[in-house]
Amino acid sequence: MDSHPSYGRGPRPLTAGRLSLPWLGPMEPGWVAPVLLVAVGYYLAARLGFAFTLQPHPISTLWPPNALLLAALLLAPTRIWWLLLAAALPAHLLAELQSGVPTAMVLAWYASNCSEALIGAALVRSLVPGPLRLHSFRNAGIFLLCCVLAAPLLSSFLDAALVKLIGWGHGDYLELVRMRVFSNALAELTVAPLILTWAALGMTGLRKAPRLRYLEAGLLFAGLLAASLLVFDLALFDANTAPALFYAPVPFLLWAAVRLGPAGTASALALMVVATIWGAVHGLGPFTGGTPQDTARDMQLFLIAVSVPMLLLAVALEERTRSVRVAREQRLQLTHLSRVAMLGQLSGGIAHELNQPLTAILSNAQAAQRFLANRDVDLEELGEILRDIIAADQRAGEVIRRLRALFKRGETQYQPLDANELVGEVLGIVHGDLVMRGVEVVLESAAALPPVEGDRVELQQVMLNLVVNACEAMAGAAPGGRQLTIRTRADEDGVQISFADQGPGFQAEQYHEMFQPFYTTKAQGLGLGLSISRSIVLAHGGRLWGSATPGQGASFHIFLPAQRAG
């Protein structure tokens, strides 16, 4: 039984966040800060534990020092665990010896507190190497089993036995075990996630959060505090209150779990736990009226029953958000990669596109130089030369500007786009290639197309891919028979863009394979073009399909939905 009459404040979560950083780096000078923080934190946590003691019979409802120690071990490398445990000793002595407990009991409790932290930390470390992060359902489950269930349970037998041995406590051995298990489990559930999640978030995580998120968190905590105060800390309700009122804070907890992640949820849970215990300790709220043992048990069971699912929910949602983010990031990377690979294929044509204006600039300048040297200066011609040099330079700049946009790896940015304009830009990029391959483009653009909503670079990539495919399909055709027809037209509630070549076409059985990743008929192709193009178009809410008459060429069509009004 932990019964410590004294007052204090709990550890600040932000201190824990900062404190974890040196532990993750290469060691040695880094042990000073964690040792100091554990010592100070342990002392303050013990004072807080004393404050949460039910009178007149001193029953502890929440004993946070063990949880703080356990969280510190979980974040620290195993080789400095002994330092952290040693750091807790002076804090333990300082806090406990003020309360008139016999020295033997104080030392015995130090041993059992350390045993709880060690059991939990060792079990977790054996399953999860490195600092524990509550970022996956698996880790959260391991944490609950090892730190909230096993560690308090196992250490409580030792604790109760020591209490019995020294003769400090009263009551049944198993009753002592039970009280201590609940009190420590609740502390583990409240304090350890708080430290672990904030340590993982750190100051950078906080700074990255958008301003609106702060406002939302402020509203949430204000609402949660109001609901908790109303139900648990004001004299409005007592033990006869309808049990449904207990759940007034739950909507706010759910809100935190869905919107603020594990750190926000752990903070919200801690707030509710503190408010509930504070009310019970002061004889307010629904957890009053019974014996201290019953009151403590009911309250602890209630808080544990609420906290466990909330924490798991927050972690599960976080895990899903992260996997969605990772998948999106990978898609962006793959899209970019295949775009760069395609630009590599176009490099000959791009060099051609840059060589043309460079040739014009050089020849114009050298002609002017000769006219001047020959004193054969026609001012009008000189003006034309300069105009042409400027035009050529701007053209080269335009080629580079377009390329840079395609080479850049950026977030997808949706904006209203004109399909005809997109086709024009794409033809500008491949112009050199078309000339070199002797492909003639016939453009049939419909006037006044509705704007489509999309990412300019990604849609250009899709069209570039279709144009390059068409050119390659016609590589074997006679010089006169390399015509690429590009048609745009308004269709239903969107825009259809078609690319028809005069190549050999394809067989029906090839059709589905073409859209599979790594399917290629080219010597240097990655085989990602069509599959990525299709996924881009699908992400835009559109369709990409092909049709062919063998021997008469293939057509590929993109449908993009029109931008929704308003």
Add this chain to the structure above:
Amino acid sequence: MQDCVSVIDDDALVLRSLGRLLRSAGFAVRTFPSAQEFLAGERADAGCVVIDLSMPGVGGLELQSALARSRDPRPVVFISGRGDIASSVAAMKAGAVDFLVKPFDEQTLLAAVRSAVEKDRTARMAREESTSIGRRVAALTPREREVLARVVDGKLNKQIAAELGTAEKTVKVHRARMMRKMGVDSLAGLVRAWTAIRHTDADPAP
């Protein structure tokens, strides 16, 4: 006939700049934005042709072969935006003077154009010479041509007289008249002229 450089490039900026550069170096220049326009607007100029390799429609290599078949072939200098080996080999095999990869220095272009113009001048002179020799051969009498054919074969007047069934003295007279009409004063000169027409399309009399 003045030397004239025809430039064919589908890129208007490049076309104008090349035209100016060649004019600044003293060449008469005509520019065409496509092979079709060049073939349609062609005059039998002396000089050479500068052709961009990759053009839509009729490409550079096709234009080169069309030009070689025309009644007024001229040396070709190719320019290209890419140094692709296959097409440069094809161009050189088909008789191009040079194959320049853009962007090129003025010296490179002017040197190529000068050597092409020089080549054209030589070829033109050879053609003109063989034409005039052909005309002189045509002015010979049948008997004089018979004597000519035997003289360049290295036969003596006596042998010719025997073959033609006539007196050696008569052969001497024919031979002297033939030499005068051909405008040569030695056997070596006669053989040179004869060989020249043998190697051209000019119609040498039998």
